[in-house]
Structures are given as structure tokens and as C-alpha cells.
Amino acid sequence: MSNTIVRGTMLLTGATFLSKFLGMIYVIPFFALVGNEGGALYNFAYVPYNIFLSISTVGVPLAVSKFVSKYNSLEDYETGYRIFKSGMVLMAVTGFLAFIGLYASSGWIAALSIPNEPAKAEEAAFVIRMVSFALLVIPAMSIVRGFFQGYQSMGPTAVSQIVEQIVRIAFVLSGAFIVIKIYNGSIATAVGMATFAALIGALASCVVLWMYWRKRKAAILSNVNNQRFTYDIPMKKLFIELLSYAGPFIIVGLATSLYQLVDQFTFERSMTAVGLGEIWEITFSTINVYGHKIILIPVTIATGLSLAILPALTKSFTTNNKPVLFQQINQAFQIIIVLVLPASIGLAALADVAYGSLFTLENIDITAPLIVLYAPVSLLFAFFTVSAAVLQGINQQRFTVVSLAAGLLAKILLNIQLIHMFGAKGAIFGTALAVGIAVLLNLWRIHVSIQFSYKQTAKRALLVLIFSTVMFAVIYLLKWIFGYFLPYSESKFAALTMLIIGVIVGGAVYLWLAYASTLLERVLGNRVRVLNRIFHRRRS
Numbered sequence: 001m002s003n004t005i006v007r008g009t010m011l012l013t014g015a016t017f018l019s020k021f022l023g024m025i026y027v028i029p030f031f032a033l034v035g036n037e038g039g040a041l042y043n044f045a046y047v048p049y050n051i052f053l054s055i056s057t058v059g060v061p062l063a064v065s066k067f068v069s070k071y072n073s074l075e076d077y078e079t080g081y082r083i084f085k086s087g088m089v090l091m092a093v094t095g096f097l098a099f100i101g102l103y104a105s106s107g108w109i110a111a112l113s114i115p116n117e118p119a120k121a122e123e124a125a126f127v128i129r130m131v132s133f134a135l136l137v138i139p140a141m142s143i144v145r146g147f148f149q150g151y152q153s154m155g156p157t158a159v160s161q162i163v164e165q166i167v168r169i170a171f172v173l174s175g176a177f178i179v180i181k182i183y184n185g186s187i188a189t190a191v192g193m194a195t196f197a198a199l200i201g202a203l204a205s206c207v208v209l210w211m212y213w214r215k216r217k218a219a220i221l222s223n224v225n226n227q228r229f230t231y232d233i234p235m236k237k238l239f240i241e242l243l244s245y246a247g248p249f250i251i252v253g254l255a256t257s258l259y260q261l262v263d264q265f266t267f268e269r270s271m272t273a274v275g276l277g278e279i280w281e282i283t284f285s286t287i288n289v290y291g292h293k294i295i296l297i298p299v300t301i302a303t304g305l306s307l308a309i310l311p312a313l314t315k316s317f318t319t320n321n322k323p324v325l326f327q328q329i330n331q332a333f334q335i336i337i338v339l340v341l342p343a344s345i346g347l348a349a350l351a352d353v354a355y356g357s358l359f360t361l362e363n364i365d366i367t368a369p370l371i372v373l374y375a376p377v378s379l380l381f382a383f384f385t386v387s388a389a390v391l392q393g394i395n396q397q398r399f400t401v402v403s404l405a406a407g408l409l410a411k412i413l414l415n416i417q418l419i420h421m422f423g424a425k426g427a428i429f430g431t432a433l434a435v436g437i438a439v440l441l442n443l444w445r446i447h448v449s450i451q452f453s454y455k456q457t458a459k460r461a462l463l464v465l466i467f468s469t470v471m472f473a474v475i476y477l478l479k480w481i482f483g484y485f486l487p488y489s490e491s492k493f494a495a496l497t498m499l500i501i502g503v504i505v506g507g508a509v510y511l512w513l514a515y516a517s518t519l520l521e522r523v524l525g526n527r528v529r530v531l532n533r534i535f536h537r538r539r540s
């Protein structure tokens with residue numbers, strides 16, 4: 001079990017991390033081309049797009065993963081294959097309807113987002129219309145990934161994610177460069193090309209998945225045709241069961257976009273109301289676009305883990321194997337703590353040099369404090385993603401609707417007041433409060449549903465926090481020493497140098513502490529013994 005989760009997690013996490021890393025790297029030249037104005041326009045399009053995408057898929061792709069895993073464990077391969085075929089048709093229809101909905105509502109969304117600047121609102125509407133075309137392809141493509149994951153095969157998802165991201169980024173940068181540098185076009189046109197790239201990347205992913213399907217179709221159909229029995233469940237009942245799994249997946253997929261949508265509809269007017277209208281684009285793009293790309297890097301660990309753990313959790317719960325189930329849940333939460341917590345604390349320590357070297361040192365006194373505050377929120381995002389996956393695995397998926405609704409309500413009610421009190425930082429406080437409420441409710445539900453104990457996880461979390469604090473202190477000491485001869489607040493090259501030094505030394509300090517204490521081996525298993533070569537330590 002442990003090896004299955006760790007192997008699947010590492011594969012999907014590696015692919016998702018690479019995808020997110022590429023997604024962060026490309027915004028560096030993208031920022032140079034379109035700046036804060038383009039970043040804000042980009043976000044105005046992608047937030048509603050992500051919401052329409054989640055609604056159009058109705059959580060079906062990930063639900064298919066759980067569904068197929070469940071019936072495969074019962075040796076009923078035909079039932080999983082039937083729901084896969086029907087789901088493809090459903091996703092094609094809902095994707096088309098979502099495309100029509102987003103395209104038609106683009107003007108209304110843009111006007112609500114930028115009420116004080118009609119010309120800029122029209123540019124935002126154009127960008128929203130350009131990204132809407134991706135909805136014609138992505139829902140149907142995603143269900144194929146879910147089907148493979150149900151067979152606990154993570155390769156197709158991993159490879160298609162990477163190819164999709166590479167093709168999308170190539171189109172984004174080449175399109176924006178041609179529009180701005182060659183044809184001297186507007187930023188809005190360049191950003192429109194960038195959002196249209198979502199469709200191009202999705203088509204590339206479809207090609208990869210089709211190639212995997214050609215290779216594995218014979219084996220899959222052999223299982224279906226040669227099985228000894230089937231439950232022969234009517235399609236209506238299958239869809240009812242599938243949608244009972246799928247509904248909460250919509251909530252998980254919508255979570256971050258809904259928080260950002262609250263910012264999108266309240267940020268500009270709130271900042272203007274408190275006399276900070278001149279910097280609303282800078283701070284908004286820092287929090288919701290460029291800074292968000294940075295803080296999502298640690299969260300990719302949680303994304304890969306949630307995808308990898310769900311089929312295994314479902315199997316353990318279906319077979320009522322509680323010892324294995326508790327071990328899987330403990331391992332899932334501890335992987336998050338061991339990897340995401342130090343990453344978020346390290347990012348907070350290096351916020352100024354990270355944002356300065358990757359994007360710009362201009363207004364760093366405004367942007368860096370925002371990243372410092374936003375970095376720890378990545379741990380909350382990670383816990384929400386994984387705790388929601390655990391709830392899915394133990395058949396408590398409906399509760400995610402309650403937890404997200406509670407958090408979202410807090411964000412809606414308090415966001416404007418928090419921005420009025422703290423400026424741009426208030427939006428971060430609102431998001432942290434919202435996600436924190438959702439996480440606490442999810443953890444409580446897991447505990448009361450299966451009498452799961454967090455004692456072991458809490459003890460290891462305390463140890464990781466101590467190690468991370470030591471790492472934080474070392475990084476700050478390094479910045480203080482190097483600050484005497486390395487002007488990292490004035491030079492992007494110096495900032496990049498300081499960032500590299502901080503990441504290497506800080507990471508090595510934490511890694512050594514976690515390794516020497518046997519924490520890594522207890523959480524991740526024997527695979528970490530490869531570090532013996534680095535730290536020259538023998539274990540019995």
C-alpha cells in the first residue's frame with residue numbers, strides 16, 4: 001500500500017510539479033511582455049474560465065477514477081467501462097454548453113470585475129471570449145485521464161499534463177511576442193492569444209492520451225470481455241452513483257477559483273474606496289497571478305498526492321480494511337507536512353528575492369510583504385485538497401460542500417472589510433481564513449466518521465515545524481551576511497543569486513535534519529535511503 005501511494009504520488013507529483021514549474025517559469029518572460037496590466041487581464045479571464053470548466057466537468061473525471069477503482073476491485077470491469085463511455089458523451093455536451101455560457105456572459109463578467117474603467121472592461125471581455133474555446137475539448141479529455149487513474153495507472157495523466165503545458169506555454173510566449181514585438185499590437189490582444197493557448201495545449205494532450213489508449217485498449221477490453229460476472233446495474237443507477245461521487249469534486253475544483261472570484265469582484269472597488277486605487281493592478285496581479293504561481297509550487301505535492309491516493313483509499317474503505325486505511329490517511333497528511341510546510345516557510349523567508357528575481361524589483365516594498373503573508377496559505381490549500389480526497393475515499397464526499405460553503409461565506413462577508421482595514425493584505429487574510437475554516441471542518445469530519453486519530457501526525461508536524469524554523473533562521477542569517485556585499489534589493493542578478501543560495505542551503509539544512517532524525521524514512525519509506533550517498537551515513 002505504502003509503496004503504491006508513494007510511487008503514484010511521486011509520478012503524479014513529479015509531473016504536476018514540472019507542469020506547475022513550467023507554468024511559473026513562463027510567466028517570467030510573459031510578465032516582461034505584458035506587465036501587471038496584462039497579468040490582471042489574464043486573471044480576469046482564467047478565474048471565470050476555471051469555474052465554468054469545473055461546472056462543465058461536474059467532477060466526473062475524478063469521480064470516474066473512484067468509480068472505476070471501486071468496480072475493478074470487485075472484478076467488474078464492464079461496469080467501469082460502461083460509465084467511461086457514457087461519461088465521454090456527457091462531457092462533450094456539458095463542455096459545449098459551458099463554452100456557450102462563458103462566451104455569452106463575458107461582457108457581464110468583465111463589467112462587474114472592472115466597474116470604474118469601461119475600456120479596460122471591454123479588453124477583459126475579449127480575453128474571456130478567447131479562453132472559452134478550450135471548454136470544447138478539456139472536459140472530454142479529462143475523463144480519459146480519470147479512467148486511466150481508476151486503473152491506478154498514473155502515466156497517461158502525468159505525460160499528457162507535461163505535453164499540454166509545454167505546447168500551451170510555447171503558444172503563449174510565441175503568440176504574445178509576435179503580437180507585441182513584431183506587429184506592435186495591444187497588450188489585450190497578446191493576452192487574448194495567451195488564453196487561447198489553453199485550447200492548443202488541450203489538443204496536444206488529446207494526442208498523447210489517444211496514443212496511450214491505442215496501446216492499452218486491447219488489455220482493457222480483454223478484462224471487460226473475459227470477466228466472470230457483472231453486477232449489470234442499470235445506466236440510470238450508475239449515473240446516480242457517479243454523480244454522488246462527482247458533485248463534491250466540483251467543490252474541490254472550484255475552491256481556489258471561487259476565492260479568487262470574490263477578489264475579482266471586490267478588490268478594485270475596495271482598493272479605490274480606501275485611496276489605494278493607484279496600486280490595485282500591482283497588488284492584484286501580485287496576489288492572484290504572479291505570486292499565486294509561486295505559492296502553488298508546494299501545493300502541487302498535494303495535487304499529485306490526492307490523485308494518487310484516492311483509488312487506494314477507495315479500495316481499502318470498500319474492503320473495510322481499517323488498519324491499512326488509517327495508515328494511508330496518516331501517510332497522506334504526513335507527506336504534506338514533511339514537504340509542503342518547509343517549502344512554504346522557505347518561500348516566506350525568500351519572498352523578496354524570489355519575486356524580485358523572477359519578475360521585478362520595482363515596487364518590491366509593496367509586493368514582497370504580500371508574498372510573505374501568502375506563502376503559508378499554500379499549506380492550507382494543500383491540506384484542503386488532500387482532506388477532500390480523503391473524504392471522497394471514505395464516502396463522505398458530500399461534506400466538502402459544507403466545508404467549502406462555510407469558508408466561502410466567510411470570504412464573501414469579510415473580504416471587503418479586511419481590504420478596507422489592511423489594504424491588499426486583507427484579501428490574503430480573507431483567503432487564509434476561508435481555507436482554514438474549510439480545512440478544520442474537513443479534518444473534524446474525517447475524525448468523527450471513522451474515529452481517525454491525528455496524534456501521530458501532530459507529533460511529526462511539531463518536529464517538522466522545529467526543523468523548518470531552524471531552516472528559516474539559517475536563510476535569514478545568510479541574507480543578512482550576503483546583504484553586505486550582494487545588492488539583492490537592487491539587482492535582479494544579485495536577487496537570483498541570493499535565491500539560489502537560499503534554496504540550496506536552506507533546503508540542505510532541512511533535508512539533513514529530517515533525514516538524520518529518520519523522519520523522512522518513516523514517512524516516505526526506504527526510498528530515502530538514496531540520501532545515504534549524500535550524507536555519508538550508514539543505516540542498519
